[in-house]
Amino acid sequence: MKEIIRIEGGHKLSGKVRISGSKNATVALIPAAILSDEPVTIVGVPEIADVKSLKILLEELGVNVVMKGTDHIVIDPNGMENKPMDSETVTKLRASYYFMGVLLAKYKKVVIKMPGGCYLGPRPIDLHLKGFEALGATVRYEGGCYHIEAEELVGDKIFLDISSVGATINIMTAAVYAKGKTIIENAAKEPEIIDIATLLNKMGAEIRGMGTNVITITGVEKLHGCFHEIIPDRIEAATYLTLAATAGNDVTIENVIPLHLDGLISKLVDIGVELSVDIDKIIVHGRKEKLTAVDIKTAPYPGFATDMQQPLTALLTQCEGQSVVTETIYTERFKHCNELNKMGADIDIRIPSSFINGPSVLSGTSVEATDLRCGACLVIAGLIAQGTTEIHEIYHIERGYENIVGKLRDLGAVIEKVTID
Known part of the structure; x- marks a missing residue:
């Protein structure tokens, strides 16, 4: 017996989500x-x-x-x-x-x-x-x-x-x-x-x-x-920002410190995401019909966080052209790309970079969360995939995301945690 997360894709998200402590x-x-x-x-x-x-x-x-x-x-x-x-x-x-x-x-x-x-x-x-x-x-x-x-x-x-x-x-x-x-x-x-x-x-x-x-x-x-x-979790905030940019309209992310998210916010704007930044919240209004590919290079703070590149890759599969993600911190942090390719993404991995060709139509299938942020990436992908996505090894996700199923359900996602043989 083990637990999985099951997501029915294609439902637009909206509403408010509060970020937990870091x-x-x-x-x-x-x-x-x-x-x-x-x-x-x-x-x-x-x-x-x-x-x-x-x-x-x-x-x-x-x-x-x-x-x-x-x-x-x-x-x-x-x-x-x-x-x-x-x-x-x-x-x-x-x-x-x-x-x-x-x-x-x-x-x-x-x-x-x-x-x-x-x-x-x-x-x-x-x-x-x-x-x-x-x-x-x-x-x-x-x-x-x-x-x-x-x-x-x-x-x-x-x-x-x-x-x-x-x-x-x-x-x-x-x-x-x-x-x-x-x-x-x-x-x-x-x-x-x-x-x-x-x-x-x-x-x-x-x-x-x-x-x-x-x-x-x-x-x-x-x-x-x-x-x-404790300060708000900037990586959880980044995950929900990316998630809202990928699958949402008018999603408000509360309890954030925008300064901690500058690197991601600038990339989302470059991609074509429309958002408003307030003192302690960010509103994602939606995204342009045609998204622009971008290049990402991870770096120690205040550079683009290595923990943010995996969730963002799900959004990059929807961008027109080729996006390049270069990982300078953990050079093997690309297992999520193999799982995205199972869903129909077109990603070429040449360590220390991944080359994401888009836009791709993603289809629901059985995938594995090989690590914490890979799991977050797959959740985002599942939200926009056609059909149903089943994510296995979800203990990785639960190591770092508080009540992710409940928070997403409150935003309108069709998502559940189920026990299977």
Whole structure:
């Protein structure tokens, strides 16, 4: 028995949809909260599978976790113990690596299995480990686990060869209790990093420069509890923007920060989508009859986000001419193209680029969500396909999208989650 998403295509969407709290921020905020010895309250938590996995991991460490309502989490690390993180949940959740920096900071020792998550090509954590070593830790891999420990952590200047979001966050959290000052150069600038640094500063950390490529952390001796509200999910917002542009008329996307979506908005306008941008919402009025092909090249923030290119590819199949998507972050992030081709798309994959020839008439068929954003792409494709689309392996989608079936149904989609043999 397994669950699939079934979509009947060809129904125009309209209405309002509210964007949830940021998935990419949440999965780092929750581990960061245990740096305190007092309860931390986080509001705006999306109801997604990754949060359930993080709750399991926290409880394995003896942390008391209380969910109040659907988006309100209280994390109390008072009874926490530093245990080896070697359960199956660790290997399924990419974000489990955020416990490395947190536990190293708090206990000067961490034992953890290699984290899992969507396979998007090589995703090494060597930058994280080099950062820990620069702070004074030793790292060894033994018995299927990383063993990271230090007698003490001392601030240092750390240059990241790649402006990695994960490495920036992990080094930042590891450095909050380090002696002296830590400077991260070529730091990632994503909004989620600003959100995590904001939480830590509310807890009593001294972090400056977040949102720039140089972050400075001055070590402190203690962190306390606080209240924090998560920023809106810019990738979920991008998905619904693209979805509305592909299959909707007069769709309002609420609870967004438009600045975080500048790269996508400009491309949608180039394609021929008509929209209005307000302070905290975007209205997609519709699209021109003839859409224009565009070229996309992913880049670290504020460039075009790698997580946005997969959902956008569904819209590019409807554009006149050839669109080119070049992936510079995760070079194997093209499995969605094979699934779109099953539906009638004309996409040629020549890594690190895909060449989308359109417009194509898509037809419903059985497809597989090979990763989170591939799943989002297939949902969009299913909404405009002729006939019925069945999407398998939907646990990938549920890792990062809160109630996607319900939200789409409210917009007028004919969509359901069903159990099959």
